[in-house]
Amino acid sequence: MELARFAGRRPAPPDRRIEQIEWRHDSESWTATVGQMMHGTKIRKVTRKGKRVDVTDHLSDPARVLAIFEGDPTIVVTDAGLRPGARSA
Numbered sequence: 421m422e423l424a425r426f427a428g429r430r431p432a433p434p435d436r437r438i439e440q441i442e443w444r445h446d447s448e449s450w451t452a453t454v455g456q457m458m459h460g461t462k463i464r465k466v467t468r469k470g471k472r473v474d475v476t477d478h479l480s481d482p483a484r485v486l487a488i489f490e491g492d493p494t495i496v497v498t499d500a501g502l503r504p505g506a507r508s509a
Contacts, residue, residue, distance in 0.1 A: 423497050429489040438488040441496070452485045452496045 424431040432438070440453040450460035458481040463474050483498035 423487040424489065427487070427489045427495040427497050429491055429495060432490070438490055438494075441488055441494060443494075448479060450479070452488060454485050454488060457482060457484055458496075458498070 421431055438454075440451065442449065442451045444450070447464070448460050448462045450458060452458045460479040460481075462477045462479055464477065465472050466475050467473075481498075483500035485496060485498055487497045489495040489497070
């Protein structure tokens, strides 16, 4: 209840709670799973031996996801605060 109040949302019934979302921000793909740290990937183009190839960088955020609330925008509450704008893919 406190997390919902912090996020400015109503708590969802247990069978409708969001456990995980994925979203894109700029050229990054992120995943937030309740109880885990957020992680993502970023694909960038580099030149190797005269050829353009994709390189995947692995991203992480030390914040642990405490709850996800649907709405516009979707709100991800972490132990570091709110992450507004996290939208499902």
